[in-house]
Amino acid sequence: ENPFRTRILEVFSRDGKGNLTFEDFLDLLSVFSEQAPRDIKVFYAFKIYDFDGDQHIGPADIETALRLLTHNELSPEEVAQVCEKAVEEADVDGDGKLSYMEFEHVILRAPDFLSTFHIRL
Numbered sequence: 646e647n648p649f650r651t652r653i654l655e656v657f658s659r660d661g662k663g664n665l666t667f668e669d670f671l672d673l674l675s676v677f678s679e680q681a682p683r684d685i686k687v688f689y690a691f692k693i694y695d696f697d698g699d700q701h702i703g704p705a706d707i708e709t710a711l712r713l714l715t716h717n718e719l720s721p722e723e724v725a726q727v728c729e730k731a732v733e734e735a736d737v738d739g740d741g742k743l744s745y746m747e748f749e750h751v752i753l754r755a756p757d758f759l760s761t762f763h764i765r766l
Contacts, residue, residue: 648713649693656692677764683753686762691748703742704728 647653654663657673665673675681676689694702696709707728711719719727735743735751743751752758 648716649710652693652696652713656689674764677762679763681763683759686759687749687752690752690758690762691745694748701742701744702748704732707731 651663653673654665655661657669657676658665659669676685691702694706694710696706697703708724711724711727732741732743735747737747737750738744
């Protein structure tokens with residue numbers, strides 16, 4: 646089961662609450678298809694990770710993602726270390742959060758991004 650399922654539904658629903666219309670569902674399928682352009686996939690990946698919707702991925706967003714991915718199995722200290730390291734490695738302008746461009750730079754270097762950001766039908 647995808648730990649981001651609720652967040653994905655929120656991002657793709659017009660009401661922002663996860664209630665998909667048929668058109669929303671088709672948009673979701675389009676973005677997660679293997680044929681979707683890389684730029685579109687990166688755009689939606691950013692929206693999915695930007696949990697607070699502030700147009701940046703900050704430590705709180707990374708913490709939320711980590712907790713979802715690890716099912717809350719990391720200690721608070723481990724979470725803080727991972728968040729700090731992630732921001733440190735990707736934050737080019739030093740503002741303590743990742744802009745879309747910084748996120749895009751990191752995600753496009755991930756060798757498995759395109760192969761994992763899709764739905765197998």
